[in-house]
Amino acid sequence: MPPATQPAMILKEPGLAPDARRAVLDAIEPRRALPGALLPILHAVQDALGYVPRDAVPLIANALNLSRADVHGVVSFYHYFRSEPCGRHIVQICRAESCQAMGAVALEAHAKATLGVDWHETTRDGAVTLEPVYCLGNCALSPAVMIDGDLHGRVTPQSFDTLVAATRSGA
Amino acid sequence: MTTTLYVPRDAAALSVDADAVAVRIAQEAAARGIDVRIVRNGSRGLFWLEPLVEVATSAGRVAYGPVATRDVASLFDAGFLSGGSHALALGVTDDIAYLKSQDRLTYARIGVIDPLDADDYAAHGGWTGLANAAALAPADIVAAVTESGLRGRGGAAFPAGIKWKTCADAVSEQKYIVCNADEGDSGTYADRLTLEGDPFCLIEGMAIAALAVGATEGYVYIRSEYPHAFRTFSQAIDIATQAGWLGDDVAGSGRAFRLHARLGAGAYICGEETSLLESLEGRRGQVRVKPPLPAIEGLFGKPTVINNVVTLASVPIVLARGAAYYRDYGVGRSRGTLPLQLAGNVKYAGLVEKAFGLTLRELLYDYGGGSASGRPIRAVQIGGPLGAYLPASKFDTVIDYEAFAAAGGMLGHGGVVAFDDTVDMAAQARFALEFCAVESCGKCTPCRIGATRGVEVIDRIRAGVDRARNETLLRDLADTMIHGSLCALGGMAPFPVLSALDHFAEDFGARQ
Structure with missing residues (x-):
């Protein structure tokens, strides 16, 4: 088993608040x-902090005996991982073909207009980050939307507004 | 007396409020002093009826759907707990025509059992194939899979038995079974249904594969877009391990097989088998050059069987009922059944598991009921975002691997996405390449650069700029991508584009 405590040099990594650094180390250790x-x-790390801070990269690289470039390359390759904080809620709208065939293009336009953001952006109140997704596997109930991991089917512009309002009020 | 009810826990059912319906039923039963047991089953795959509530009666399970919370009180008033008539009543579930006419082999238990009840699984024929396999010599397991004619259901349709034999023949102290559950194709959800609705079936198939090739470790790579599936499947692994179907002594065989679930991170390319292996090893999901085949040098450089969920979940019935039983379904070189997934603009979207041999038209109209919008179906994309768009003139194509290839398409993972006549096929062609550009792993130039240049060329065509010359350029670019790309992403992304150009030229503006 590797030692549970990290060398002091790594713990002094700048930029990460103590709580965040502890969360990263807790993610690495087991x-x-x-x-x-x-x-x-x-x-x-992303489950704990909502994103993978850039300053977490050296900690992870050191633990796995990888270069920082290796770790950065992986974080940036995968759409799911984010290097910046996001809003309190994540709204993903499916852009794939089945949803397109059932009105997803209009739903996208409606979502961007009502939220006042483009893809990957967060509303000014910090409540909602809008993300595209390519298939949620709910293709028989298109268009599909996922909000904070909860799946919704047959979403119309009207029901989208209702879902977002409920999400915001539950914040 | 306790009445048993079934309310699906499948993510699609949850997406139309199945949880709220289950809660409402429990509340209403309590208020009326009625004793009920609510089983959270998987989905039968008849999604326009979700949430589909079933009641166990003396006449068998009877169905009601789609049930909204506001319907619950009236269902109790109508005596639905004893099969009473109601506007939402559908009769005995197994007699619903859409379901009754199917060949449910791999999906025999889906929506029937509690997915996390190993005894319920056993009561419906589960674990029989693994028990049989544990008593066979490894070579005989491989032979059974070969004789069944089972081909890879992920899309490539490579014979599973040959892949297994290659791995079985490789000499190594460590081998792996990897399940590709990175179901990224739009219009497909068969893997998700199994992971959520019958996870033990996949576990059983993987354990059989492990005994066949001598693997001791297995991984299931589940996409991050499927959080429900990941949770359910992870629980199923723990339950199966405790019950002795996984672990140090698989089904009393004296051999070990440990299974792990891993989560992807939103990269379509990781559905390509070598990218998936790279990702499992903790790297960017970039494709590897083949050879070496994964069966010889796969995960961590060791011999690896990598198959799709549906392929592995079809193995238990082959070992339980015999290779001939499975092979007797199907036509030509396409043996057994294919779980087709109807999606997009159809009235009755759902899972249709049928022996190979029905036509696309039967699927779209007899099962799908035509378009949801009531307008004519103009185009159908089969096999995911890299599949060709077929026009109505091709709807009589028989669903088998070879017939589809001859018609310029591919069955892929069995996703069928219908579009009505409001579709702009030039926009669909553009999307195919835009998607390829977003999802390209960047390793080879035809895909990485070609997809982006292709979007630009289509934009010029749609803007009416030099139509004829730009079409020539686009076709030339498609040719380069098809023949020069390392994997199917760049190699097939041109197919939806070319099929749109060939069959729907009018959407690209007039030729000068």
């Missing part, structure tokens, strides 16, 4: 010995 540990660790 997973560092897994075969192919990097993706499980990145998931755990």
Whole structure:
């Protein structure tokens, strides 16, 4: 087993608040010995903090004996991982063909107009980040939307507004 | 007396409020002093009827749907707990024509059982194939899969038995079974249904594969867009391990097989098998050059069987009922059944598991009921975002691998997405390349650069700029991508484009 405490040099990594640094180390520790540990660790970091801070990269790289470039390359390759904080809620709208055939293009336009953001942007109140997604596997109930991991089917512009309003009020 | 009710826990059912319906039923039953047991089953795959509530009666399970929370009180008033008539009543579930006419082999238990009840699984024929396999020599397991004619259901349709034999023959102290559950094709949800609705079936298939090739470790790579599936499947692994179907002594065989679920991170390319292996190893999901085949040098450089969910979930019935039983379904070189997934603009979208051999028209109209919008179906894309768009003149094509290839299409993973006559096929062609540009792993030039240049050329065509010359350029670019790309993403992304140009030229503006 690798040592539970990190060398002091790594703990002094600038930019990460103490709580965030602790969260990153807690994500690394139980997973560092897994075969192919990097993706499980990145998931755990993002689950804890909502994103993978740039200053987390050296900590992860050191634990897995990788270069910072290796880790950065993986974070930036996968659409799911984000390097910047996002809004309190994530709204993903499916852009794929089945949803297109059932009105997703109009739904996208409606969502962007009512939220006042484009893809990957966050509303000014910090409540909602809008993301495109290519298939949620709910193709028999298109168009599909996922809000904070909850799936919704047959979404119309009207029901979209209702869902977003409920999400905001539950914040 | 306790009445048993079924309310699906499948993500699609949840997407139309199945949880709220289950809660409402429990509340109403409590208020009326009625004792009910609510089983959260998978989905039968008849999605226009979701949430589909079933009641166990003396006449069998009877169905009501689609049930909204506001319908619950009236269902109780109508005596639905004893099969009473109601506007939402559908009769005995197994007699619903859409379901009754199917060949549910791989999906026999889907929507029937509680997906996390291993005893319920066993009561419906589960674990029989694994028990049989544990008593067979590894070579005989491989032979059964070969004789069944089962081909890879992920899209490439490569014979599963040959892949397994290659891995079985490779000499190594460590081998792996990897399941590709990175179901990224639009219009497909068969993998998701199994992961959420019958996870033990996949576990059983993987354990059989492990015994066949001598693998001791397995991974299931599930896409991050499927959080419900990941949770359910992870629980199923724990339950199966505790029950002795996985672990150090698989089904009393004396051999070990440990299974792990891993989460993807939103990269379509990781559905390509070598990209998936790279991702499992903790790297960017960039494709590997083949050879070496994964069966010889796969995960962590070791011999690896990598198959799709549906392929592996079709193995238990082959071992339980015999290769001939499975092979007797189907036509030509396409043996067994294919779970077709109707999606997009159709009235009755859902899972249709049928023996190979029905026509696309039967699927679209007899099952799908035509378009949801009531307008004519103009184009159908089959096999995901890299599949060709077929016009109505091709709707009599028989659903088998070879017939589809001859018609210029591919069955792929069995997704069927219908579009009505409001579709702009030039926009669809543009989207295919835009998607390729977003999802390209960047390793080879034809895909990385070609997709972006292709979008630009289509934009010029749609703007009416030099139509004839730009079409020539686009076709030339497509040729380069098809023949020069390392994998199917760049190699097939031109197919929707070319099929749109060939069959729907009028959408690209007049030729000068």
